[in-house]
Amino acid sequence: MPNDAKFAEIAALLGETTRATMLHALMDGRALTASELARAARVTPQTASNHLARMTAANLVCVSQQGRHRYYRLASPAVARLIENVMQVAFERHPASISFNTIATGPRDAAMRLARTCYDHLAGRLGVAITDALVEHHHLELTADAGWVTDSGAQLLQQIGIDWPNLSADRRNQSGRVLCRPCLDWSERRAHLAGALGSALCELAFQKDWIRRRTDTRAVMITPKGRRDFRAWFKVRLDD
Amino acid sequence: MPNDAKFAEIAALLGETTRATMLHALMDGRALTASELARAARVTPQTASNHLARMTAANLVCVSQQGRHRYYRLASPAVARLIENVMQVAFERHPASISFNTIATGPRDAAMRLARTCYDHLAGRLGVAITDALVEHHHLELTADAGWVTDSGAQLLQQIGIDWPNLSADRRNQSGRVLCRPCLDWSERRAHLAGALGSALCELAFQKDWIRRRTDTRAVMITPKGRRDFRAWFKVRLDD
DNA sequence: CCCATGTTTCGATGGCGGCCGAAGCATTCC
DNA sequence: GGAATGCTTCGGCCGCCATCGAAACATGGG
Numbered sequence: 433m434p435n436d437a438k439f440a441e442i443a444a445l446l447g448e449t450t451r452a453t454m455l456h457a458l459m460d461g462r463a464l465t466a467s468e469l470a471r472a473a474r475v476t477p478q479t480a481s482n483h484l485a486r487m488t489a490a491n492l493v494c495v496s497q498q499g500r501h502r503y504y505r506l507a508s509p510a511v512a513r514l515i516e517n518v519m520q521v522a523f524e525r526h527p528a529s530i531s532f533n534t535i536a537t538g539p540r541d542a543a544m545r546l547a548r549t550c551y552d553h554l555a556g557r558l559g560v561a562i563t564d565a566l567v568e569h570h571h572l573e574l575t576a577d578a579g580w581v582t583d584s585g586a587q588l589l590q591q592i593g594i595d596w597p598n599l600s601a602d603r604r605n606q607s608g609r610v611l612c613r614p615c616l617d618w619s620e621r622r623a624h625l626a627g628a629l630g631s632a633l634c635e636l637a638f639q640k641d642w643i644r645r646r647t648d649t650r651a652v653m654i655t656p657k658g659r660r661d662f663r664a665w666f667k668v669r670l671d672d
Numbered sequence: 673m674p675n676d677a678k679f680a681e682i683a684a685l686l687g688e689t690t691r692a693t694m695l696h697a698l699m700d701g702r703a704l705t706a707s708e709l710a711r712a713a714r715v716t717p718q719t720a721s722n723h724l725a726r727m728t729a730a731n732l733v734c735v736s737q738q739g740r741h742r743y744y745r746l747a748s749p750a751v752a753r754l755i756e757n758v759m760q761v762a763f764e765r766h767p768a769s770i771s772f773n774t775i776a777t778g779p780r781d782a783a784m785r786l787a788r789t790c791y792d793h794l795a796g797r798l799g800v801a802i803t804d805a806l807v808e809h810h811h812l813e814l815t816a817d818a819g820w821v822t823d824s825g826a827q828l829l830q831q832i833g834i835d836w837p838n839l840s841a842d843r844r845n846q847s848g849r850v851l852c853r854p855c856l857d858w859s860e861r862r863a864h865l866a867g868a869l870g871s872a873l874c875e876l877a878f879q880k881d882w883i884r885r886r887t888d889t890r891a892v893m894i895t896p897k898g899r900r901d902f903r904a905w906f907k908v909r910l911d912d
Numbered sequence: 913c914c915c916a917t918g919t920t921t922c923g924a925t926g927g928c929g930g931c932c933g934a935a936g937c938a939t940t941c942c
Numbered sequence: 943g944g945a946a947t948g949c950t951t952c953g954g955c956c957g958c959c960a961t962c963g964a965a966a967c968a969t970g971g972g
Contacts (some may be wrong), residue, residue, distance in 0.1 A: 440692040442762045447684030453676045466949060479931055481950050500939040500948050510764055514757045521754050522682045524731065706919060719961055721920055740918050740969040
């Protein structure tokens with residue numbers, strides 16, 4: 433009932449390792465079954481079930497039944513953003529404690545560091561590299577809190593098959609610039625592309641088989657075709 | 673050490689009513705003493721001290737000593753944003769449970785609803801009204817994730833004494849548009865202005881005595897001069 | 913220097929909540 | 943229909959942590 437209580441309720445649900453692990457497993461945007469989540473968090477199914485029920489009640493995740501499986505996924509983009517935000521605060525640099533944080537805070541897995549999905553967009557070196565390349569070639573302008581696509585950027589997107597003006601139209605944009613959100617990547621500690629543009633780019637990359645999902649991980653593999661096309665379209669350099 | 677653990681650590685710190693209450697008390701951006709925070713959360717000083725020590729260690733708040741008082745404040749804007757984000761998820765509307773959430777979720781206090789500070793910017797009806805007026809008169813364009821100031825907006829800001837181009841210059845803005853972040857207000861459930869612009873406007877409003885702080889609350893009072901000038905400059909209507 | 917005030921440390925207590933075993937329900941496959 | 947699989951409910955155990963009293967420490971004032 434009081435504001436603070438509901439606030440604490442949500443935060444408390446995030447603030448427990450088992451649930452946190454499950455939520456992170458859902459951060460790639462896919463839906464996972466209760467047992468998969470139990471395995472991911474290394475707890476028994478009944479424990480997982482309990483956690484999932486509570487997170488469902490609090491609208492952190494939602495569930496859809498298919499046969500005898502129950503697929504759980506994050507309830508909304510806002511939840512994904514919230515999780516990102518906690519990560520950001522968790523790994524924010526602070527003058528006093530740099531020595532503690534500098535070592536081994538990023539994902540251990542090399543594949544994870546190279547390329548992974550972050551709810552609905554690309555993260556890791558690939559995500560950062562694409563974003564950097566777009567900025568470098570003036571297709572995109574980014575600030576700490578916001579970003580927008582330039583005219584040349586809109587043209588580029590059009591060519592690869594993203595109807596950007598149309599995409600951004602329903603968000604009351606009028607002047608052709610727009611709507612992407614920087615998202616701090618906690619392995620690279622660099623802004624990369626989230627928001628509508630990040631989502632559209634990620635979808636396109638799967639569709640064109642530039643990247644492929646791996647099983648049981650948020651890491652994605654970059655196909656040879658992807659390597660070529662990322663370079664051709666975005667002038668992305670991943671190998672130096 | 674593992675990512676999930678540090679994530680959970682931060683979230684767990686937010687997820688406890690006493691600490692949550694303290695953090696909310698700090699959301700107006702001011703620094704409060706340990707005893708003030710203890711009173712706000714209705715716990716003994718020693719309990720508060722314990723919580724504050726842990727939140728300081730986790731870089732959620734930071735402390736500066738003055739005499740025998742220790743003043744605590746939020747450690748960074750990122751923390752304030754995080755707290756806002758949790759509120760947003762906590763009060764997000766969900767088709768299934770609207771009937772529960774529609775009643776009495778906003779701040780009870782009428783003054784709070786009318787005008788209050790939200791870390792470093794204005795919220796409540798005043799914050800929303802200013803934002804609406806800016807958008808209506810095409811001084812500002814807002815989307816779900818981002819926003820920018822139009823040329824006419826930059827002119828208006830210049831007239832009231834905010835050097836907007838200069839303000840946004842250090843965030844690699846080149847084309848005069850820019851940098852403000854919508855922030856969902858959980859009493860009005862409407863976007864209002866945060867980010868650099870929100871902060872500058874709020875500061876200006878205090879400086880020009882359009883609004884004044886009240887003691888012991890985030891609510892601010894709007895002065896008669898404020899009422900006049902908000903109307904004159906921004907065409908804000910607060911009374912209908 | 914002594915007392916008042918603000919804050920922290922220590923130790924003990926109590927309660928909340930995560931966890932699993934056992935059992936029950938639902939769904940699918942044979 | 944019966945067995946297997948996926949998931950949930952129930953009950954009891956255990957550990958963690960919020961809380962407070964008591965006391966120590968720090969600062970400033972008289």
